Amino acid sequence: MKHIEDMAAQIRAGDRRALARAITLVESAREDHRTQALALIDTLRVSAPQALRIGLSGTPGVGKSTFIEGFGLHLTGQGLRVAVLAVDPSSTRSGGSILGDKTRMDLLSRDPNAFIRPSPSQSHLGGVARRTREAVTLCEAAGFDVVLIETVGVGQSETMVAEMSDIFVLLLAPAGGDELQGVKRGIMEIADLILVNKADGDLKPAAIRTQADYTGALRLLRKRAQDPKGFPKARIVSALTGLGLEEAWQDMQTLSDWRKEHGHWDARRKAQSVHWFEQAVRTGLLARISADKQASAAMQALAQDVADGTLSPDRAAAKMLDSLS
């Protein structure tokens, strides 16, 4: 496909419009688009440079956009090229946040060394995952040094982003010590770095306390083979004043250098690829089954029984599954 080879060459040459078009291509579910997207990824992944993939999670209110803007500008100020990909599987009905991602990161979005791609309006978590993984590959081929993958919430999307990142960062707001219990161990255990934001003005003492609380909590967790001494760690930052941004960046580099040296970096990327292969197979199988006409008819009849209250949802499902065996 000549068209695909041209696109690949443009992306490798750093053409931002080509990159944006390519991400739109991988976001599409149309069959011909999927064929092209797979071919494009096949072409680009050969000898593509590796970016540092940083997963970043923070619930609404922690100042995530402000942090990404401040941190992103800090990196581009050092001559690094930064791509930001948003993952938001929660916007099931109308898609996207009330304000778009770009308007929330005004300076960074106008920086020639930065590339911000808002979350597509798509409800299907599997689709979001594939799109984001492929977009990461595209950004790496385009020569970005850092790919930030940001997500909201503490549910499945956090785990998903961790599964496609080299380093996972949890951004928190200052809080009272009694709120510590609210963070789940599952999330604590995937975090490599906890950053307590808003460590400025009146909130600074609370931020320091929160940092101390999480430092203590991290000690309760078992040591992971992939962590050098002192990690995972918690530190305070202020996106507003710039406090701690350089130190956080140093931490990320220390962590990634150590993991590369000790073989954990490669092992982690391999395991992640296998995980996503298995996920992609599952998603594909489900798409096929829902396209089967006889099965669809049986589904409809049983759905009617469920709606009428004749059968419980699970009893009806058991009948459906029996009919397929």
Added chain:
Amino acid sequence: MKHIEDMAAQIRAGDRRALARAITLVESAREDHRTQALALIDTLRVSAPQALRIGLSGTPGVGKSTFIEGFGLHLTGQGLRVAVLAVDPSSTRSGGSILGDKTRMDLLSRDPNAFIRPSPSQSHLGGVARRTREAVTLCEAAGFDVVLIETVGVGQSETMVAEMSDIFVLLLAPAGGDELQGVKRGIMEIADLILVNKADGDLKPAAIRTQADYTGALRLLRKRAQDPKGFPKARIVSALTGLGLEEAWQDMQTLSDWRKEHGHWDARRKAQSVHWFEQAVRTGLLARISADKQASAAMQALAQDVADGTLSPDRAAAKMLDSLS
């Protein structure tokens, strides 16, 4: 099954131990347990009374446990029987929060008119959904007036809980107006009632501002057929002082009475049942495919190619899906 009929009779008679045992049974994935659980649900759903199913979501730090304790005691104080079911699909690695749910709701857990069931340590969202739906049915059969289904986060688990609730409540902490943009429209659109907690002491002015902000934001959303005038609405509450708890309860009753009168209550429950039937079929199909030996072998070979970097995860998945057709 005599055993199942006995258990059903005990649950209907209000035996809490039988209820707890039955929830353990529906949580099990063992095939004989599934058969028994389906039979139990078939027995109990016949002429079971309908509880008010309230979905409640709030991220860590909003004071959710304190709210549930305060609100739960407010309801039991009126002679109502309240069951609390926790849904937490985020604890993927080690399961459960650092402190158990019951220790966070000390008074309510000792109230004879309350029943609190912590989230099981289970990572699979589909499994959590089925378990919770079936537990709701068991609690309704046991005669609880209110079933509170609580969840954390803003991801898929929130949508899941909304899909099994009559009313969906979003609990928030007081925040500055600039943080309003952080709440996704998707979540705003499934919320029937937004409660701004911690409206006491120093935080009260901020809570009032937050309430005003969300009241304004709710006005931006299109009107839903299932809402009476004035809904969805935002109000301030304090789990600490009890402020607004009775008003919130009145709101929930107004809403559910109106929906029952206008046919939306039944329509919603029917649509939910059909949704869960379809989900249960999908989950069951996937379980089968992963048990197929030939497919497993092909999967393993392709996974090796992915790990070696020979194939991209999605190219390998495409090959796998082709081999199955």
